[in-house]
Amino acid sequence: MTTVLNISAYLFTQITDREQLRPELRARADAAGLKGTILLAEEGINVFLAGDADAVREFVDELREDPRFAALTTKESWSESQPFRKMLVKLKREIIRMDHPTIRPIEERAPAVAPRTLKRWLDQGHDDEGREVVMLDTRNAFEVDYGTFEGAVDWRIERFTHFPEAASTNREALEGKTVVSFCTGGIRCEKAAIYLRDEGIDALQLDGGILGYFEHVGRDHYDGDCFVFDEREALAPDLTPRATIAS
Template sequence: MASVLNISAYLFTQIADPAALRPVLRERAVARGLKGTILLAEEGINLFLAGGADDLRAFVDELRADARFASLTTKESWSSEQPFQRMLVKHKREIIRMDRPTVRPAAGRAPAVDPATLRRWLEQGRDDRGRDVVLLDTRNAFEVDRGAFAGAVDWRIERFTQFPDAVAAHRDELVGKTVVSYCTGGIRCEKAALHLRDEGIDALQLEGGILGYFEQVGGAHFEGECFVFDERIAVDPRLAPVG
């Protein structure tokens, strides 16, 4: 029976004191019996947690009581076992490292496309302006190998810091098209879309990433499974662990 609630969430928001916040959040999480990882940086928060449903949701509610995290949204899935070994809270320079200080999502998000609209675009073969739609996978190559959208562009990057150089090398292939950047849960594709737009490319981010797409419309146009960074290894379009 799937009795362990798993959540993933992130939010780009200004945090002036990430080092000071670190022990506070760890104490709260441990007190509720949660396990997983929370990343904190001046640019925001990224978390992957699992535990009892009541305790986990109460932790999130308490986090949202802080005005900085009021708009945090979570993606939920279930597993029969705890997929994490311990509770870690880390202070990082970036919650997702890109090494591009000018890319600051907290100052303004890139435009997004919701899962239902993307599915419709893929089925009709164009966006609502009649333009070609290019799905751009911003994940690392080993993640893509587990599953991806059919026909998506994959630059075989090994780490996200390589993404800007890949954009420079392939920019001309994307200009004049509607580019939808996607990733696991939204965090990479949010930064990716901003960088693409800085380079003159008409880019949107997939709202909620692959997990949000699975949750809202299932696995249409997606081949395989979605890699996740815990002991579940991957989830299918029903958000069920596949090992």
């Protein structure tokens, strides 16, 4: 029986009181019996939580009462037991490290393509303007090895800070095509798409990442599972854990 609700969520939004917010969020999560990780940076928030479904959703609802987090959307999946060992709230320079300070999603997002629209493009072999669609995996190489979109470009990067150099090196191969950058939940591919557009590439981000695609589409055009950073190890396209969690 899948009784533990797992959520992932992120939002690029200005946070100037991280030091004060950190203990507040930790206390509220602990009181609700939740475990996971919340990352706070000046550029936004990144959330991975698991616990009783009502408690998780109540925590998120309370978080959205803060105007800065009102637009926070979550991706849900289920597990038979708690996939996190503890509850952590961390302060970070970036909620996803790129080491490229000119990339500021808080100021302007890159255009996004919805999962069902992407499926239609992949079904027909081109976008709505007849252009070739290139799927660009922005994750680390070991994550890609668990599964990725069929025919996706994989630059075998070891960490996301290597993405700008790889993009610059491979820029010519992307010119004149519709590039869809994707990642687990959307956060990396959002920054990646902005970087690519700054380089003159017509890039979009996959809205909601792979997990959002699984939720709305399933496994069509995707081969394998999706690595996740908790004890479930990876999720299948039906959002069930690939790994069995030890009790």
